[in-house]
Amino acid sequence: MLKVKYYLCSLKIFTKGGIYIMLIIDSKDCENIDKALKKYKKKFEKSKILLELRERQHFTKPSVKRRNQILKAIYKQQIASGKIEVK
Structure with missing residues (x-):
């Protein structure tokens, strides 16, 4: 039996280290391309490339990022203390 590797690359992105991101899907014996594409889509979502x-x-700006982080932390703290109710 043949073991096929599908090399599916949708986006080539430079990460901070300067490495290309490429998703490789190993297929089992007699697996068709539809199942491989389904696996690829799941891997793509998990990698958070998009x-x-x-x-x-x-x-x-870094100041805006910091401000957003602080506001998120305040919101989470208010939820934990019971001041804000989430549906």
Whole structure:
């Protein structure tokens, strides 16, 4: 039996280390391309490449990032203490 490796690469992105991201899907014996594509889509979502691309579209100043982090922390703390009820 043949063991096939599908090399599916949708996006080539430079990460901070300057490495290309490439998703490799190993297929089992007699597995068709539809199942391999389904595995690829799941791997793609888990790798969060699309989120990183959306973040890199616009530059956000470090002060704005810090402010957003502080506001998120305050919100989480209010939920934990019971001041805000989440549906």
